[in-house]
Amino acid sequence: MFLILFGPPGAGKGTQGELLATHLGIPKISTGDLIRAAVRDATPLGREVKHYYDQGMLVPDAVILGLIAEVLDRPEAREGVLMDGFPRTIPQAEAVDRLLAERGRAVDRVVSFVVPEDELVQRLTGRAAEQGRSDDTPEAIRKRLQVYREQTAPLESFYRSRGILVEIAATGDIAEIGRRTLEVLGR
Ligand code: AMP
Numbered sequence: 001m002f003l004i005l006f007g008p009p010g011a012g013k014g015t016q017g018e019l020l021a022t023h024l025g026i027p028k029i030s031t032g033d034l035i036r037a038a039v040r041d042a043t044p045l046g047r048e049v050k051h052y053y054d055q056g057m058l059v060p061d062a063v064i065l066g067l068i069a070e071v072l073d074r075p076e077a078r079e080g081v082l083m084d085g086f087p088r089t090i091p092q093a094e095a096v097d098r099l100l101a102e103r104g105r106a107v108d109r110v111v112s113f114v115v116p117e118d119e120l121v122q123r124l125t126g127r128a129a130e131q132g133r134s135d136d137t138p139e140a141i142r143k144r145l146q147v148y149r150e151q152t153a154p155l156e157s158f159y160r161s162r163g164i165l166v167e168i169a170a171t172g173d174i175a176e177i178g179r180r181t182l183e184v185l186g187r
Contacts, residue, residue: 001080002010002105003185004087004096007149009141010120010127012177016113017084019178023114024187026080031064035170036133040166056135056143058151061091065099072099088152093159110133111181113170120127120145146149 005013014030023029038046039053050057072075087093090107100106115123121141128136135144147180153175159165166184 001108002083003080003084004083004107004159005113005180006110006159006165007170008115008120008152009144010065010123010157011113011115012114012123012174013084015174015176017082018085018169019174020181021082023178023182024082025073027076027083028084029068029077029083029086030084031086032066032084034067034071035059041135054134055142056140056147058088061089061095064088064092065095066098069099069103072103078113087155090154090158093155106162107159109185110165111184112156112165113161113177114167115170117145119171147176 003020003024003026005017005020007013014032017028034051035046035049039050040046045063052059064086074080078090079110083096087096118139123142124136125138125142127133127140134140154163168177168181168184
């Protein structure tokens with residue numbers, strides 16, 4: 001199963017992704033985690049993208065597509081992957097289609113986590129205090145929500161028109177949101 005977790009920053013894609021990936025027995029790929037690891041280790045790629053990351057901007061599509069192509073070629077990704085935080089732009093979505101088609105696969109479902117914006121800001125601000133992510137400053141949080149609205153939200157109609165988008169009300173109890181998601185997926 002090739003599954004995309006979709007939603008704004010702070011919607012709980014990471015948390016729900018862990019639960020889902022375990023339940024479904026497929027690997028979770030988080031492009032945000034891959035970017036954070038590269039920035040932390042100051043790899044050449046990490047140094048190239050650090051300023052985008054710190055300001056809450058998207059890193060260039062070409063960088064992300066290189067990472068994804070590499071992950072899709074891993075043996076453990078052959079039967080399915082749960083994509084968290086990817087795709088985030090229309091060109092990225094078109095590229096996923098291409099990369100999967102080349103492997104005889106296609107996106108099966110897109111799970112969209114819906115959370116009101118004032119709760120997102122609260123969650124992201126709370127996480128900033130707990131985890132100290134360098135992109136959880138108030139300016140970067142504002143920027144990430146703006147980038148989401150402008151560049152990522154259009155993907156919703158892209159997938160809705162294809163009939164593969166399902167919406168989950170992602171507020172309240174974490175385990176309950178997980179159960180709702182599995183139910184919608186028929187698992
Ligand atoms: P996340 O942890 O998914 O919220 O991602 C954190 C940051 O990593 C984003 O603000 C971007 O700078 C970068 N990033 C993660 N995924 C992508 C993506 N698919 N396209 C572009 N930038 C990304």
